[in-house]
Amino acid sequence: MNLLKTLDEQKIFKLVLGLGNQDLENIEHLVKIYCEAGADMFDINPSKEAVETVFNTIEKSGKNIKNFYYSISTGLTGDVHTQKCSINTDKCKRCGKCVKKCPQNAIVFEDKYPKVVTTKCIGCRRCDNCKAISFNDTKIEIENIVKIATDYKLDCIELHLSAKKIPDDEIKYIIKNFDGVLSLCLDRKHYSNERIKKLVNKVIKWNGSAKFIIQADGVPMSGGDNSFESTLQAVAMAHLVQSYGTYILLSGGTNEKTAELAKMCSLEYNGISVGSYARKIVKDKTKEEAIIEAKKLIEACKK
Numbered sequence: 046m047n048l049l050k051t052l053d054e055q056k057i058f059k060l061v062l063g064l065g066n067q068d069l070e071n072i073e074h075l076v077k078i079y080c081e082a083g084a085d086m087f088d089i090n091p092s093k094e095a096v097e098t099v100f101n102t103i104e105k106s107g108k109n110i111k112n113f114y115y116s117i118s119t120g121l122t123g124d125v126h127t128q129k130c131s132i133n134t135d136k137c138k139r140c141g142k143c144v145k146k147c148p149q150n151a152i153v154f155e156d157k158y159p160k161v162v163t164t165k166c167i168g169c170r171r172c173d174n175c176k177a178i179s180f181n182d183t184k185i186e187i188e189n190i191v192k193i194a195t196d197y198k199l200d201c202i203e204l205h206l207s208a209k210k211i212p213d214d215e216i217k218y219i220i221k222n223f224d225g226v227l228s229l230c231l232d233r234k235h236y237s238n239e240r241i242k243k244l245v246n247k248v249i250k251w252n253g254s255a256k257f258i259i260q261a262d263g264v265p266m267s268g269g270d271n272s273f274e275s276t277l278q279a280v281a282m283a284h285l286v287q288s289y290g291t292y293i294l295l296s297g298g299t300n301e302k303t304a305e306l307a308k309m310c311s312l313e314y315n316g317i318s319v320g321s322y323a324r325k326i327v328k329d330k331t332k333e334e335a336i337i338e339a340k341k342l343i344e345a346c347k348k
């Protein structure tokens with residue numbers, strides 16, 4: 046199987062397990078449902094444990110791991126996607142609001158105070174409306190990411206670029222040292238039209254062609270609702286990049302309405318990546334109910 050060839054032939058559905066999601070039980074639960082429901086690709090936290098959990102779950106489900114595509118996703122140190130929440134208990138009023146807001150069940154009460162389970166935190170900042178809450182950077186080493194992707198023969202490395210500085214050296218390092226496909230995740234919040242043009246033209250030059258993916262991210266980690274409004278920025282972002290001739294996946298606020306909106310806007314694209322909404326619709330459901338929901342989402346995304 047060749048990822049770019051498949052993208053030439055059909056639109057794909059990629060399940061985003063969550064860049065910061067190191068909760069192996071949750072990863073297993075999601076992969077079990079989405080490999081059964083017809084997902085084409087899985088986007089995984091860049092750790093050996095997470096990759097092995099995805100492979101083992103697919104095999105245990107009676108499927109062939111070679112029938113799916115895989116990417117590992119990373120941001121660089123300082124990128125919002127790589128940050129983890131922490132709580133200062135001295136400032137905490139123990140109101141419990143953050144627990145209710147967290148979509149990952151990453152905040153739990155322990156000894157009367159809330160505590161963050163960092164392996165579950167994806168840095169979405171839905172809890173970030175309180176003086177007791179702050180965010181810490183995770184240290185990211187690009188060499189290690191490339192090694193994991195190479196060792197496990199993964200199809201793609203996705204680099205989130207939600208930071209002020211464009212990491213030229215890291216992009217060049219991936220192009221030089223990784224045999225698979227490069228994907229750059231660009232969000233509308235951090236990229237003006239001019240900044241997109243500068244970056245994409247540079248990468249086309251370094252890569253020798255436009256044969257890489259741009260994940261057109263509306264507002265990162267903003268999904269959860271099934272409305273045109275949440276998916277609007279992803280479609281707008283894809284519109285801006287479609288003239289460069291790269292492959293395009295839509296993400297960031299994507300849902301069952303994304304393909305419909307893209308069609309209304311006559312958008313050329315190669316697939317849809319869904320994270321927050323895909324995870325939300327299968328939460329707290331039986332396996333059978335969850336598979337029905339997941340199939341509905343995948344069908345809507347691929348039509």
Ligand code: SF4
Pocket residue numbers: 132136137138139140141142143144159175176177178
């Ligand atoms: S961290 Fe903030 S939101 Fe959470 S329980 Fe404490 S005061 Fe409430």
Ligand code: SF4
Pocket residue numbers: 129130146147148149150151152161165166167168169170171172173
């Ligand atoms: S709401 Fe988001 S940022 Fe806050 S703890 Fe949960 S996953 Fe982490």
